[in-house]
Amino acid sequence: MKLPRVLFVTGKGGTGKSTVAAAIALALSGRRPTTLADLDGRTSAAAALGATPRDSAAAKVTDSLDVIAMAPRTELEAFIERIVPIRAISRRMLRSRTFGYVTAALPGLEAFLLLERLRIMAGDAALEDRYLVIDAPASGSAVEMLSVSSGVKGLAPAGTLNRLADSIDIFLADPTRFGAIITTTPEHLAIGEALETAATLRDRLGIVTVAVIMNCLPELLFDTAELAAMSALDGHARLAIRRNAAHEQAALAAPRFAAAGLTTVGLPMMFTPAIGRAEIEQLRRALQAGLLD
Amino acid sequence: MKPKSQPKRQAKHHADREPLHLAAQSLVICLGPGGVGKTTISAALAVRAAMLGCAVDVMTVDPAPRLLDALGLAADSSEPVEAPLDGIRRSRRGGASNRARLRALRLDPKRTFDSIIARYAMSDAARDAILENRIYRNLSGALAGVADYMAMEKLLELAANPATDLLVLDTPPATEAIDFLDAPRRLLDLLNSRAVNLLGAPAGVFRSQLRVMDIAARAVLAAFDRVTGLNLLSDVQSFVRSFDGMYEGFSARAARAQDKLRAADTAIVIVTTAESSRIAQAREFIGALADAGLRVSAMVVNRVLADLPDASELASARIAPSLKKKLKRNLADYAALKTREEVSLSALRDSLPAGAVLMVAPDLGREPRTIADLAEIGRSIRAV
Numbered sequence: 001m002k003l004p005r006v007l008f009v010t011g012k013g014g015t016g017k018s019t020v021a022a023a024i025a026l027a028l029s030g031r032r033p034t035t036l037a038d039l040d041g042r043t044s045a046a047a048a049l050g051a052t053p054r055d056s057a058a059a060k061v062t063d064s065l066d067v068i069a070m071a072p073r074t075e076l077e078a079f080i081e082r083i084v085p086i087r088a089i090s091r092r093m094l095r096s097r098t099f100g101y102v103t104a105a106l107p108g109l110e111a112f113l114l115l116e117r118l119r120i121m122a123g124d125a126a127l128e129d130r131y132l133v134i135d136a137p138a139s140g141s142a143v144e145m146l147s148v149s150s151g152v153k154g155l156a157p158a159g160t161l162n163r164l165a166d167s168i169d170i171f172l173a174d175p176t177r178f179g180a181i182i183t184t185t186p187e188h189l190a191i192g193e194a195l196e197t198a199a200t201l202r203d204r205l206g207i208v209t210v211a212v213i214m215n216c217l218p219e220l221l222f223d224t225a226e227l228a229a230m231s232a233l234d235g236h237a238r239l240a241i242r243r244n245a246a247h248e249q250a251a252l253a254a255p256r257f258a259a260a261g262l263t264t265v266g267l268p269m270m271f272t273p274a275i276g277r278a279e280i281e282q283l284r285r286a287l288q289a290g291l292l293d
Numbered sequence: 294m295k296p297k298s299q300p301k302r303q304a305k306h307h308a309d310r311e312p313l314h315l316a317a318q319s320l321v322i323c324l325g326p327g328g329v330g331k332t333t334i335s336a337a338l339a340v341r342a343a344m345l346g347c348a349v350d351v352m353t354v355d356p357a358p359r360l361l362d363a364l365g366l367a368a369d370s371s372e373p374v375e376a377p378l379d380g381i382r383r384s385r386r387g388g389a390s391n392r393a394r395l396r397a398l399r400l401d402p403k404r405t406f407d408s409i410i411a412r413y414a415m416s417d418a419a420r421d422a423i424l425e426n427r428i429y430r431n432l433s434g435a436l437a438g439v440a441d442y443m444a445m446e447k448l449l450e451l452a453a454n455p456a457t458d459l460l461v462l463d464t465p466p467a468t469e470a471i472d473f474l475d476a477p478r479r480l481l482d483l484l485n486s487r488a489v490n491l492l493g494a495p496a497g498v499f500r501s502q503l504r505v506m507d508i509a510a511r512a513v514l515a516a517f518d519r520v521t522g523l524n525l526l527s528d529v530q531s532f533v534r535s536f537d538g539m540y541e542g543f544s545a546r547a548a549r550a551q552d553k554l555r556a557a558d559t560a561i562v563i564v565t566t567a568e569s570s571r572i573a574q575a576r577e578f579i580g581a582l583a584d585a586g587l588r589v590s591a592m593v594v595n596r597v598l599a600d601l602p603d604a605s606e607l608a609s610a611r612i613a614p615s616l617k618k619k620l621k622r623n624l625a626d627y628a629a630l631k632t633r634e635e636v637s638l639s640a641l642r643d644s645l646p647a648g649a650v651l652m653v654a655p656d657l658g659r660e661p662r663t664i665a666d667l668a669e670i671g672r673s674i675r676a677v
Binding site: 238 | 326327328329357427466519522566568569570571573574599600601602603606607610612613616619620622623624625626627629630632633636658660
């Protein structure tokens with residue numbers, strides 16, 4: 001599969017975005033140097049790999065994988081420092097409550113600057129032949145964030161921001177530079193949200209969804225006859241039905257994803273007492289087969 | 294000893310059954326990160342309170358379509374709609390009350406904000422000036438804090454209704470607990486900001502009143518405007534100016550909202566799930582609320598696994614050995630997940646603020662589609 005430089009991993013809350021982002025980054029790093037960027041400010045993807053990036057400094061996981069934390073606030077600061085090169089004044093400006101209010105009144109500004117940073121990083125990644133995996137916010141906020149440049153164009157009909165907005169739109173719609181990965185679980189709501197997100201990204205922003213990751217798919221154990229045979233074992237039957245229900249949901253979803261032109265990759269449910277490096281390694285292997293080969 | 298400990302045990306038993314004392318509350322606020330089922334828990338608690346005989350309003354934010362159906366809400370129900378309670382078994386204790394009713398509504402931040410502006414604006418011209426302002430349009434449409442502030446406004450309006458015993462409030466998903474509770478103060482700060490007021494003033498006029506910081510801010514904003522093409526200065530100023538005279542009304546309401554949050558009959562409930570990243574977030578919420586001097590009444594961990602069946606049942610079951618083996622494997626798989634969940638729950642228990650109860654809401658294994666589903670969740674939320 002031909003992958004873009006930037007893989008933007010989003011999905012409904014609770015579908016394992018961070019874990020999947022970490023596994024994708026690990027899988028890609030077997031091929032090319034890779035950076036995993038945490039956008040949620042919680043560095044949970046990095047933590048799953050046992051690394052803790054601080055501020056914007058990168059932390060190394062392996063020789064070919066590092067993790068960074070990106071914060072909207074940092075991007076705003078960098079932008080202000082570019083506009084106001086005298087550090088004493090820019091620092092003061094950033095500390096000023098007034099300025100805080102103005103930027104709060106323009107909620108898109110920080111998200112916009114974050115996208116601009118991604119655009120620049122994608123350029124660097126192409127030059128250095130690296131991948132960039134983004135552990136993005138949940139799909140609702142992610143779509144809002146990716147749509148921000150049209151709002152900025154409305155606010156700034158001319159000037160630097162307007163020009164940046166144009167280049168961001170082009171960047172997002174370029175399948176060699178940017179693509180989304182949408183995580184879901186075999187549950188009705190999450191599946192619906194994944195389909196809706198993919199459609200919105202494509203129709204409104206021209207963003208390609210590289211793959212939908214069907215996460216937490218338990219291995220199928222029971223056939224219909226077996227389910228019927230255990231009906232007397234109430235509690236056990238319920239657990240078995242629960243396990244099978246995940247498969248039914250996934251089976252129902254498959255034609256819907258196919259009809260929408262979306263590639264799906266299944267990841268196994270980790271029936272383990274914790275999700276750590278070993279589990280992410282296991283997910284990496286599953287991804288290697290489904291996503292990379 | 295014995296007679297003394299008896300009533301105590303009874304009281305404890307009672308508290309386990311009704312640890313939130315829903316019938317004694319006038320406001321329940323559900324806070325939590327996105328995607329944990331906050332809206333479901335809010336609705337389930339509201340149904341439970343109605344079953345106890347209370348007249349309940351539940352305000353939801355962005356409910357899933359099925360939940361909307363369950364509550365009998367149309368897509369644009371920004372005024373309360375009565376939800377049918379027929380077919381729901383009332384609890385014995387509340388059965389006698391005929392006050393029981395459940396109304397639901399959806400928060401529409403933009404509409405609420407517009408109606409507040411209309412209420413407090415000094416004149417039609419002032420109102421229109423605000424509604425047309427670019428900053429206002431951004432504020433009311435996109436800024437998360439505004440949805441929070443508007444929920445707070447609507448809360449005061451609904452709480453003022455004497456026919457309602459309990460208001461259950463679902464809140465917009467937040468990364469920080471305090472975003473919601475702090476929203477009124479932030480908006481007021483903006484409107485009351487002397488620096489913002491003076492920012493757009495003609496050079497020289499108010500110079501003597503400007504602090505060095507304000508002058509710097511103004512200079513940089515002006516430069517920022519030029520480079521970015523945003524031309525914000527004049528808009529910000531006219532936005533703040535157009536609120537002249539409205540500040541008092543806003544400020545009084547914000548103060549009332551803050552009082553309401555700290556009232557004895559207000560319960561703040563943090564909703565989370567047992568995933569480790571959510572638990573970490575929930576613990577941050579606890580810390581932030583404590584710093585703000587707010588009392589958390591309960592943590593509800595949503596979608597926990599139901600109790601697992603007994604492994605010994607399998608030994609005596611008359612089923613094929615191959616099936617028996619698979620069932621053992623299935624049980625072991627879910628037991629591992631249960632262990633993961635227990636680790637999360639005990640981490641939460643360790644960070645529970647004094648006086649707060651840890652509660653769990655079991656996973657129904659399906660989405661709630663009806664009031665009866667919500668009643669089932671409501672009934673099964675229990676202290677652990």
